[in-house]
Amino acid sequence: MKITPDVAPSVSALDRPNSYIGRSVPRPNLARLTQGRAQYVSDITLPRMAHVVFVRSPHAHARISNIETTAAKQAEGVIAVVTGAELAKVMTPWVGVLTHLKGIKSAPQYPIAVERACWQGEAVCAVVARTRALAEDACELIEVTYEQLTPVTDAETALDPATQVIHPDLGDNLTFERKHEAGAPDQGFAQADAIVETTFRFGRHTGVTNEPRATVADWNPGEQRLTVYQGTQAPHMMQNLFAKHLGLEEHQVRVLTKDVGGSFGIKVHTYADEMATVALAKLLRRPIKFVADRLESFVTDIHARDHRVKAKIGVTRDGTITAFEIDDLTGIGPYSVYPRTSGIEANQVVNLVGGPYLCPNYRARARVVFQNKNVMCQYRAVGHPIATSVTEGLVELAAAQIGMDPLELRRRNLIPDDAYPATGASGIKFEALSHHACLAHIDSMMNYAGLRAEQARLRERSVRRGIGFASFIEVTNPSAAFYGVGGARIAAQDGATVRLDATGALFCATGVTEQGQGTEAVIAQCVATAFGVPLERVRVLTGDTDNVPYGGGTWASRAAGIGGEAAWQAGKSLRANVLTAAASILQADPSKLDISNGVIVDADSGRERIGLDEVARIVYFRPDTLPPGFQAEMVATRHYVPRGYPFAFTNGIQASYLEVDTDTGFIKLLKHWCVEDCGTVINPQLVDEQIRGGIVQGIGAALFEHCVYDERGQLLNGTMADYLVPMAPEMPDIEVSHVVTPTADSELGAKGAGEAGTAGASGAIMNAVNDALRPLGAAPITEIPMTPDVVLRALNKI
Amino acid sequence: MTDRVRVALTVNGERVDAEVEPRQNLVDFLREELQLTGSHVGCEHGVCGACTVRVDGTIVRGCLMLAVQCDGASVESIEGLSDSGDIADLQAAFCERNALQCGFCTPGVLLTAQELLMRSDGAPSRDQIREHLSGNYCRCTGYQAIVDAIEAVALARQGPAR
Numbered sequence: 001m002k003i004t005p006d007v008a009p010s011v012s013a014l015d016r017p018n019s020y021i022g023r024s025v026p027r028p029n030l031a032r033l034t035q036g037r038a039q040y041v042s043d044i045t046l047p048r049m050a051h052v053v054f055v056r057s058p059h060a061h062a063r064i065s066n067i068e069t070t071a072a073k074q075a076e077g078v079i080a081v082v083t084g085a086e087l088a089k090v091m092t093p094w095v096g097v098l099t100h101l102k103g104i105k106s107a108p109q110y111p112i113a114v115e116r117a118c119w120q121g122e123a124v125c126a127v128v129a130r131t132r133a134l135a136e137d138a139c140e141l142i143e144v145t146y147e148q149l150t151p152v153t154d155a156e157t158a159l160d161p162a163t164q165v166i167h168p169d170l171g172d173n174l175t176f177e178r179k180h181e182a183g184a185p186d187q188g189f190a191q192a193d194a195i196v197e198t199t200f201r202f203g204r205h206t207g208v209t210n211e212p213r214a215t216v217a218d219w220n221p222g223e224q225r226l227t228v229y230q231g232t233q234a235p236h237m238m239q240n241l242f243a244k245h246l247g248l249e250e251h252q253v254r255v256l257t258k259d260v261g262g263s264f265g266i267k268v269h270t271y272a273d274e275m276a277t278v279a280l281a282k283l284l285r286r287p288i289k290f291v292a293d294r295l296e297s298f299v300t301d302i303h304a305r306d307h308r309v310k311a312k313i314g315v316t317r318d319g320t321i322t323a324f325e326i327d328d329l330t331g332i333g334p335y336s337v338y339p340r341t342s343g344i345e346a347n348q349v350v351n352l353v354g355g356p357y358l359c360p361n362y363r364a365r366a367r368v369v370f371q372n373k374n375v376m377c378q379y380r381a382v383g384h385p386i387a388t389s390v391t392e393g394l395v396e397l398a399a400a401q402i403g404m405d406p407l408e409l410r411r412r413n414l415i416p417d418d419a420y421p422a423t424g425a426s427g428i429k430f431e432a433l434s435h436h437a438c439l440a441h442i443d444s445m446m447n448y449a450g451l452r453a454e455q456a457r458l459r460e461r462s463v464r465r466g467i468g469f470a471s472f473i474e475v476t477n478p479s480a481a482f483y484g485v486g487g488a489r490i491a492a493q494d495g496a497t498v499r500l501d502a503t504g505a506l507f508c509a510t511g512v513t514e515q516g517q518g519t520e521a522v523i524a525q526c527v528a529t530a531f532g533v534p535l536e537r538v539r540v541l542t543g544d545t546d547n548v549p550y551g552g553g554t555w556a557s558r559a560a561g562i563g564g565e566a567a568w569q570a571g572k573s574l575r576a577n578v579l580t581a582a583a584s585i586l587q588a589d590p591s592k593l594d595i596s597n598g599v600i601v602d603a604d605s606g607r608e609r610i611g612l613d614e615v616a617r618i619v620y621f622r623p624d625t626l627p628p629g630f631q632a633e634m635v636a637t638r639h640y641v642p643r644g645y646p647f648a649f650t651n652g653i654q655a656s657y658l659e660v661d662t663d664t665g666f667i668k669l670l671k672h673w674c675v676e677d678c679g680t681v682i683n684p685q686l687v688d689e690q691i692r693g694g695i696v697q698g699i700g701a702a703l704f705e706h707c708v709y710d711e712r713g714q715l716l717n718g719t720m721a722d723y724l725v726p727m728a729p730e731m732p733d734i735e736v737s738h739v740v741t742p743t744a745d746s747e748l749g750a751k752g753a754g755e756a757g758t759a760g761a762s763g764a765i766m767n768a769v770n771d772a773l774r775p776l777g778a779a780p781i782t783e784i785p786m787t788p789d790v791v792l793r794a795l796n797k798i
Numbered sequence: 799m800t801d802r803v804r805v806a807l808t809v810n811g812e813r814v815d816a817e818v819e820p821r822q823n824l825v826d827f828l829r830e831e832l833q834l835t836g837s838h839v840g841c842e843h844g845v846c847g848a849c850t851v852r853v854d855g856t857i858v859r860g861c862l863m864l865a866v867q868c869d870g871a872s873v874e875s876i877e878g879l880s881d882s883g884d885i886a887d888l889q890a891a892f893c894e895r896n897a898l899q900c901g902f903c904t905p906g907v908l909l910t911a912q913e914l915l916m917r918s919d920g921a922p923s924r925d926q927i928r929e930h931l932s933g934n935y936c937r938c939t940g941y942q943a944i945v946d947a948i949e950a951v952a953l954a955r956q957g958p959a960r
Binding site: 208515727 | 840841846875877901
C-alpha cells in the first residue's frame with residue numbers, strides 16, 4: 001500500500017480529543033466528485049436558459065468596419081445577435097489599474113470589442129441561441145469587415161519610437177515600470193571575483209484548467225436581482241464588479257460558485273466574454289450560459305510569464321554573493337487585466353529576486369509593455385518562477401564559475417535561520433524562515449552525496465545525469481498590501497460563521513472558496529478542533545455571496561492561513577457561547593466545563609454532563625426552561641486578517657534529478673524533492689498534494705508549455721494537441737517534506753502552500769539540465785521551456 | 799440541417815430511445831439529452847480524456863464518437879459504474895489518497911483505471927499505470943496520488959495472500 005499514513009499532530013497545544021490540526025483527514029466533498037455527482041457551472045441548466053457564442057477576431061489588431069448580422073438573426077434558434085456597441089449601452093467599460101503601482105496605465109476595455117479588436121481571439125459579436133450548436137451555426141453567418149492594423153508583437157521593440165502605439169491616448173506602449181536599488185550594487189560587483197551575466201527567457205504559458213471558464217447569468221426583472229453561477233476564485237470581488245458595471249447595487253447581485261474544474265489563478269480575473277454574458281442576461285431578461293471551448297480558452301484565458309530578464313550576479317572566490325542586478329521586460333497583451341492589473345507579476349519579480357539571500361546590494365528594473373497578443377495576468381505563483389529561476393540560475397552558474405558545490409554556496413549566503421525578523425534587499429519583510437534547516441533536510445532526504453557519486457559513475461558510461469536545486473520564498477496570507485491599498489475592492493480579510501444546529505451539529509459558512517485544494521476539509525478541521533466535535537459533525541458552505549461572510553476567496557495561498565484562522569476563531573467563540581448556555585442549563589460554572597467529542601463534560605474529570613443535542617434541544621425548543629433574562633446565542637462570526645506582516649513568507653528548497661539524452665535532446669525526470677515550510681500544517685496530505693500539483697505545473701513550464709505566437713500576433717499552437725501539458729508517463733514521483741515555523745501573526749500559525757511547488761520547480765530543473773550538460777562544454781541553458789530543440793542547440797548539435 | 803436520426807441504445811442498463819442530430823457527439827448526447835453530467839467536456843478534440851465513457855465494454859472518447867454510432871450499443875458512464883458498485887474500491891482509494899482535487903478529470907480517470915485493472919494479468923507496475931493514463935489530463939494532482947490509489951487497488955484486488 002502506498003497510502004500516506006496519518007502523521008501525529010504537529011501542534012501539541014492543540015492536542016485535544018477532537019484535534020484534527022496536523023492530521024490527514026479525507027475531504028468531505030470527494031465521494032460525490034468520484035461518482036460524477038458534482039455540479040460544475042458547465043453542468044448547470046436553468047429554465048429558459050439560452051447559450052451565447054462569440055464571433056472572435058481572427059486578427060491581432062484590426063479596425064472593425066462593419067458587422068453584418070441580418071442572416072444570423074434569421075437563423076434557426078437564434079434569440080439575439082449583439083455587437084459591442086449595443087452591449088456598451090448595458091455595461092460600462094473598465095480600466096485595469098491600481099494606485100499603489102505608481103504610473104500604471106491601461107485603456108478602457110469593453111465586454112465586446114467596440115470599433116477595434118486588439119488581439120486574436122477578442123470577441124467582436126455575440127450570438128445568443130436556444131442551443132450552443134445553433135449559436136455556433138449562426139456565428140458562421142455573421143460577416144465582419146476588418147481593416148487590418150499593424151500589430152505590436154515583440155516586447156523588445158514595443159517601446160521603440162518607430163513602433164505603433166496601441167492606445168494612442170496613453171502616449172506609448174509602456175504599461176508600468178518599476179526601478180529599485182538597495183545597498184551599493186556597483187560596489188558589490190567591484191568586490192566580486194567572478195561575475196556571471198546572462199539573459200533568461202520564460203515562455204508564455206497558460207493555465208489549461210480542465211473545465212474551461214464557465215458562467216451562467218440569470219437576471220430576474222421581477223426581483224431586480226442578478227444571480228451569477230460562476231466558476232470563480234473570488235465571488236465577492238465578482239459581485240462588486242458585476243454590480244458596478246451594470247449600474248446595480250451590490251445587494252442586487254448574488255454570485256454562486258459550486259464545483260470548479262480547476263482554477264490556478266485563471267479564474268480570478270475579469271474576462272470580457274464573461275462580463276458580456278452577464279450583460280446579455282440583463283439585456284435579454286433570461287438566463288444566459290457561456291462555456292468557453294478549448295480553442296477559445298487558449299486565446300482568451302489569461303496567459304502568464306513571458307519575461308525576458310537580463311541578470312547579473314557577483315561572487316567572491318570564497319563564495320560570498322556581492323550583488324544582484326536584473327532588468328525584466330514583459331509583454332502583457334493590449335490591456336492590463338481588471339481589477340488586479342497586469343503589473344503585479346513584474347512587481348513580484350522585483351520583490352523576490354535574491355530574496356533567500358543575505359546580499360544587500362541589489363538593482364532592479366522591470367518594464368511591462370502592451371502588445372497585440374492575448375492578455376497576461378496573475379497565474380499560480382505569480383512572479384515566483386521567474387524570480388526563483390533567475391536567482392537560482394545565477395547562483396548555480398556562479399557556483400560553477402568559482403568551482404564550489406551549489407549547496408555549499410547557498411549555505412554561505414542564505415539568511416541564517418536565527419537572523420529573523422529580517423528584511424530582504426527589495427524591502428520585503430520576513431517574520432521567520434528556515435532556509436538552512438530545509439537545505440540540510442533535503443541534503444539527507446535525497447542522499448545528495450550518494451547521487452553525486454552515482455552521477456559520476458554513470459558519466460563514465462556517457463550517461464548524462466544532472467542534479468539541480470532551487471531555494472525559494474513564497475508570498476502567502478496577503479494583507480491589504482496586495483490589492484486593497486491600491487483601491488481594488490478585493491477583501492483582504494475573511495470571515496467564518498459557525499452555527500450550532502438543532503441536533504447539535506455544526507454548520508460553517510466561510511468566505512474562502514473551494515477550488516479542489518481541500519478548503520472544505522481544512523475549514524471543517526479548524527472548526528471541529530476549536531469547538532470540540534467529531535469532524536463529521538461539521539458541514540461547510542462556500543461560494544455563495546448571499547450566505548457566507550464577506551471575503552476574498554482563494555488566491556495568493558490565503559484560504560487556509562486566513563480563512564482557516566477565521567474559522568478557528570469562530571469555532572472558539574461559539575464554543576464559549578455554548579458553554580455559557582450549558583452552564584446555565586446545568587447551573588454550573590462555564591469555566592469548569594469543556595466540550596469533548598460533542599458532549600459537554602467537566603473540564604477536570606472529563607465526566608459527561610450533557611450532550612450537544614440536548615443543549616440544542618433546550619435552547620431552541622424549550623428556552624422557557626432557561627433562567628429568566630438568559631438568551632443563548634448559537635451563532636458566532638469571526639473575521640481575520642494578518643496585521644503583523646504584509647505577507648507571511650514561506651520558504652523551502654527543491655531538487656531535481658534527471659537524465660538528458662544528448663542525441664535526441666529529451667529530458668527524463670527521474671525524481672524530484674521538495675522541503676518547504678508553510679508553518680503549521682493543518683492537513684499534511686492536502687499540503688503535500690498542493691506541493692506535488694504545483695511542482696508538476698512548474699515542470700510543464702520547464703519542459704513543455706509555450707504559447708507560440710508568430711510576428712503577426714497569431715497563436716500557432718492553440719489546441720491541446722499542439723500545446724503540450726504534463727501527462728502521467730513523463731512525470732516523476734515527488735518526495736515532499738516539511739520544516740515547521742508557524743507564523744505568530746495568527747493563533748493557528750498556518751501559512752499558505754499553494755504556490756511553493758510552482759515557484760521552485762522550473763529553476764531546479766533548469767539547474768539540473770545545466771549540471772548534466774556542463775561537462776560537455778554546453779552553453780548554459782537559460783530559457784524555458786527546455787524543449788529538445790533548446791537542448792540540442794546548447795550542445796551545438798543543430 | 800440534416801434530419802434527426804432515431805437511435806435505440808442502452809445507457810447504464812436503461813433502454814433509451816431518442817432522435818439525435820447526426821452531428822451530436824456522444825458526450826453532448828449524454829450530458830444534454832440525458833442530463834448525465836458526470837462525463838465532462840474538456841477539450842472536444844480527443845486529448846484530455848475528461849469525456850471517457852464505455853461503449854460495449856471498451857472505453858472511448860465521448861467527444862470523438864457520435865451519438866448515432868451508438869445505435870444498438872450499450873453505453874456506460876460514471877453514473878452507471880458508481881451505482882453498480884463495480885468501481886467502489888477505486889473510488890474509496892481515490893478519496894483516501896486524495897487522488898483528485900477539482901475532480902473534473904476523475905470520472906474519466908476512474909473508467910480508464912478500471913479498464914487497466916480488468917485487463918491486467920496481475921497488478922500493473924507504476925510505470926504501466928502511468929502509461930495507461932497517458933490520455934487522461936489532470937492539472938491538479940501531478941498524477942502521483944492517482945498512481946498511488948490505482949496501485950493500492952490493483953494490489954488489493956490480487957487478494958490478501960500475496
